[in-house]
Amino acid sequence: MKSQQPHLYFRRALRFACLVTVTTGFFNTALASDSEVAPAAQVDLSAVTVINVANPQKMRDYAVGQRVYIDPDTKEIREATLEEMHEVAKENIRNRESLKARPAATLIPAKSGARGARMSAAYRSYSVVTRNNDGTLSEVCVTGQEAANKSLAAGTAKSNHEEKGATHERE
Amino acid sequence: MNANNFHGKTAAFLFVLCAMAMATSFANAYDNKQENAQIIVYNFNDPGIGFNDPTPATPVGGNTGTTVGQQRLNAFSYAAKLWSKQLNSKVPITIVAAFDPLPCSADSAVLGAAGANNAFADFPKAEKPATWYNAALANKIAKQTLIEPTGYPYYDADIFAEFNADLGKPNCLEGSGFYLGFDNNHGTLIDLVTVLLHEFAHGLGFQTFTDGYTGEQFLGMPHIWDHFLYDNAQKRTWVQMTNAERQVSSLNTQGLVWDGEKVTNAAPRVLARGVPELHTVPDIANGAEILLGTASFGPAITSTGIRAKVGQVSDQVNGTGLACNPLNAANAAAIFGKIALIDRGACAFTVKVRNAQNVGALAVLVADNIPGSPPNNLGGLDPSITIPAARITNADGLSLKAVLSTGEVAATLAVNLARLNGADKRGRVFLYAPNPFADGSSISHYDVSAFPNQLMEFSINSDLQHQVSPPSDLTKSLLDDTGWAGDE
Numbered sequence: 001m002k003s004q005q006p007h008l009y010f011r012r013a014l015r016f017a018c019l020v021t022v023t024t025g026f027f028n029t030a031l032a033s034d035s036e037v038a039p040a041a042q043v044d045l046s047a048v049t050v051i052n053v054a055n056p057q058k059m060r061d062y063a064v065g066q067r068v069y070i071d072p073d074t075k076e077i078r079e080a081t082l083e084e085m086h087e088v089a090k091e092n093i094r095n096r097e098s099l100k101a102r103p104a105a106t107l108i109p110a111k112s113g114a115r116g117a118r119m120s121a122a123y124r125s126y127s128v129v130t131r132n133n134d135g136t137l138s139e140v141c142v143t144g145q146e147a148a149n150k151s152l153a154a155g156t157a158k159s160n161h162e163e164k165g166a167t168h169e170r171e
Numbered sequence: 172m173n174a175n176n177f178h179g180k181t182a183a184f185l186f187v188l189c190a191m192a193m194a195t196s197f198a199n200a201y202d203n204k205q206e207n208a209q210i211i212v213y214n215f216n217d218p219g220i221g222f223n224d225p226t227p228a229t230p231v232g233g234n235t236g237t238t239v240g241q242q243r244l245n246a247f248s249y250a251a252k253l254w255s256k257q258l259n260s261k262v263p264i265t266i267v268a269a270f271d272p273l274p275c276s277a278d279s280a281v282l283g284a285a286g287a288n289n290a291f292a293d294f295p296k297a298e299k300p301a302t303w304y305n306a307a308l309a310n311k312i313a314k315q316t317l318i319e320p321t322g323y324p325y326y327d328a329d330i331f332a333e334f335n336a337d338l339g340k341p342n343c344l345e346g347s348g349f350y351l352g353f354d355n356n357h358g359t360l361i362d363l364v365t366v367l368l369h370e371f372a373h374g375l376g377f378q379t380f381t382d383g384y385t386g387e388q389f390l391g392m393p394h395i396w397d398h399f400l401y402d403n404a405q406k407r408t409w410v411q412m413t414n415a416e417r418q419v420s421s422l423n424t425q426g427l428v429w430d431g432e433k434v435t436n437a438a439p440r441v442l443a444r445g446v447p448e449l450h451t452v453p454d455i456a457n458g459a460e461i462l463l464g465t466a467s468f469g470p471a472i473t474s475t476g477i478r479a480k481v482g483q484v485s486d487q488v489n490g491t492g493l494a495c496n497p498l499n500a501a502n503a504a505a506i507f508g509k510i511a512l513i514d515r516g517a518c519a520f521t522v523k524v525r526n527a528q529n530v531g532a533l534a535v536l537v538a539d540n541i542p543g544s545p546p547n548n549l550g551g552l553d554p555s556i557t558i559p560a561a562r563i564t565n566a567d568g569l570s571l572k573a574v575l576s577t578g579e580v581a582a583t584l585a586v587n588l589a590r591l592n593g594a595d596k597r598g599r600v601f602l603y604a605p606n607p608f609a610d611g612s613s614i615s616h617y618d619v620s621a622f623p624n625q626l627m628e629f630s631i632n633s634d635l636q637h638q639v640s641p642p643s644d645l646t647k648s649l650l651d652d653t654g655w656a657g658d659e
Contacts, residue, residue, distance in 0.1 A: 047207045047208070047209055047210060047251075047252055047255040047256070048209075048210045048211075048212060048248040048251045048252050048255060049209065049210070049211045049212065049263075050211075050212045050214055050244060050248060051211060051212070051213050051214065051324075052214045052223075053213050053214060053215050053324060105290075105389065105390065107390070108289065108318065108319070108326075109319040110291055110294070110317045110318060110319060111315065111316070111317050111318070111319060112294060112295050112313065112315065112317065113293065113294075113295075114291045114292065114293055114294035114295075114297075114309070114313070114317050115291065115292045115293050116289060116290070116291050116292075116317065116318060116319075117289065117290045117291075117303070117389075117390060118288065118289050118326065119286060119287050119288060119289065119290060119331075119380075121284070123286055123287065123378075123380055123389075124284045124285060124286035124331060124373075125284065125285055125286050125369075125370055125373040125378065125615070126281055126282075126283070126284045126611070127281070127282035127283050127284075127366050127369070127370060127631065128279065128280070128281055128282065129279060129280050129282050129344060129347070129361060130278060130279040131278040131279065131344060131347065135359075136359075137344075137347055137359070137361065137633075138630065139282065139361065139366070139630065139631040140612065140629055140630050140631070141369060141370075141373075141612065141616065141629050141630075141631060142609075142610070142611030142612050142629070143286075143378070143611040143612070143615060144610075144611050145284070146610075146611075147610045147611025147612070148274075148281050148284070148611070149274065150610070150611075151279075151611070152274055152275075152276070152279050152280070152281060
């Protein structure tokens, strides 16, 4: 009997592995088939990690205008002083009032010999929604804060889905 | 039956089953390794607001959060998860995110803003030299984080995303807030997941940094997108053009296409076939396509179509034909048994078409009264209308009138069943290039002629279904052409 024990262990191990594999495979398949249209009550979000940034408002103020302060002695990035933060906030307000002064992107250092650039708000996409006279909503996507404000002011969002392609013969 | 033999067969069967299950599991694991990019969302909101808003909320549409903040974060994570399932990258994709008060009024609002935070060029394994790539894609191709970290996510993140925390509140599109469920059952609300999917796509690379209005490249170099932007009139890509040529190209409505293998191969599975076309003899468009806007009333244009001469209505002193009133005998004779050419203006489209129908016209072409392309559709509803109608541009209307002033024009108005809605005759998908230039919307979206509606049209349609890849959508295919398709 002893001579059979390694074989039994192997079979038990295989059975366990099989059980785990089948269970895992089923679970994976269930996740993989988790429809994008009709999600389950418990939605797996494991591929997404959320990190709460400590003291974000301070960082936001600090980051306005996307500038870095370097300590002249240590050459390290340092936090902005209160006076500097106030100056940046004032500058931000001036920029908002004069949106034609679209800040260009900033060249940034990158690894492995690459060239890098940090994008300004002028290169972001803005979703703008407008309520139509009939109460329906129209959403459009535009690039840049300036274009977004224009769309907002003009209420130019127009929907097309109800009309296009709906009135002619298709296969 | 021999018991031992039975057990032996059972064991063999179980072994095979087990081996199959293991193979499936390994395959799944391999697939997961290939398909799932890790996404890190940096919550940039202060305590008590935005993602941290403690206002109680009832779970909705699969979103089990019990506060407004939790539900926003769950919806954000859900959209990020949908994208992560589609993408493969060894480098996590980082998003700095917040819900903040953004500009809005009683009847309009900025829903949110998103885009690439950083871009890189000339990194290891970059397919195109001297070309900008969005940071997330550049990192994926280089298999490393390319930014020299500052230690601050606000700078270092690949994508920036900010959405309106005030939406739905008084004086900010009151009553029309975000729907935070995952099931797309948004009703009259704005489906946040759809908006997020669209905006994340821009951040991942569904955009060019080249300015279509001026033709200027970003910091003197093209975006990877520009290598695939092909102009059917100039017969070259945007990287092969001068600034002036790109300016012209950005106005080439339904003539600017995406020349990428992944999108073109997937398009027949995604886009419906059957595009209405107008052909004339003599050719009033000199070989170009006459663009049409379709009517929301009357019968559909068929593949059999209508072949007839074109007759022009002229009931105004200046020679234009509005057809807002019952037509006189001369105009009736001019369009009887023909395709009627009528000018836009002064009354509803349905009135014009009904008046033409009443005197025996077979179909109606409404010529726009202001320049611009593509022509919008003909709106309205009138069940009594039994002839088809379509809208043409002001320019095509003028060309048609010019030829009619010296002779006859024969026309065929029919659906071409071989063509895809939203693609050219070679099956290459149109980019949005309206004339005049739509600042902020042109170029970095699919054309509005795409049907079924696509996630990356500039107008976000309410019938979208949280899909980003074939057979429903062409967003992922385009990203694949730019480099997202590469294996890990």
